[in-house]
Amino acid sequence: MDYLIPIIFYGFAAMILISAAVVVFSKKIIYAAFALLFTFFGVAGFYVLLNADFLAITQIMIYIGGILVLIIFGVMLTTKITGVDIKEGVTSKIQKGFALLAITIIGITLLILYSNVKWVTKEFPEIKSTIIPIGNVLLTDYILAFEVASVLLLIAIVGAALIARRK
């Protein structure tokens, strides 16, 4: 079965990068929103390959089930879907050129960095599921951050409802 892992990896990598390119370069905002679904799904596939089963489920439930639905609602509420061309607007050619230059420099720097650094890696133990260790760590080492996150989510709910309310 080991020979299948590179095939699956490159499949998910192609899915992530192609759909992310559609998100970035698409002329229609609704296509970008639906391409984002495939990006999130490919990232969830990466999490499965990286032994993070709980994170993969969380990714699908929160990103695809929550954030993406919110974004699609936002698209539908703020653009005129009935028009043929959804004007999404891009910046001028010169600005685009400078942005492309900056991104290329950042990307090449990152790639050179990644190919030259010798990361310290360890053999990983075979464990069945990460849910039990994550639960133990969340309620012991990260208990303060856990509680702060719950308060933050409550504040975000109240704040979002208050801001989005019609006057």
Place this chain on the structure above:
Amino acid sequence: MIGLNEYLVVSALLFCLGLYAIITRKNAILVLMGLELVLNSANINFIAFSKFGGLNIHGQVAAIFVIILAAAEAAVALAIILNIYQNFKHVNVDEIDKMRD
């Protein structure tokens, strides 16, 4: 065999694409989508280092907190965008230059 570097390269490319979207897009929702791409690339890094550092569970917990913050940020950002749309009738970030009527 797929090692750490392959994951890091995919995450770097995803980061660059997200940053390009943040810089060049004018529609606020597309800027938000670019932001999600950047957060996802950071999460891939966290979990890749978590696995190749001996399946260290702390990396996965950091990724959970990133997801929590992304959810809160998306909700508040979309509320703000809806409010902007009510006031300006568009959501182009470079034409929104008034803070009061």
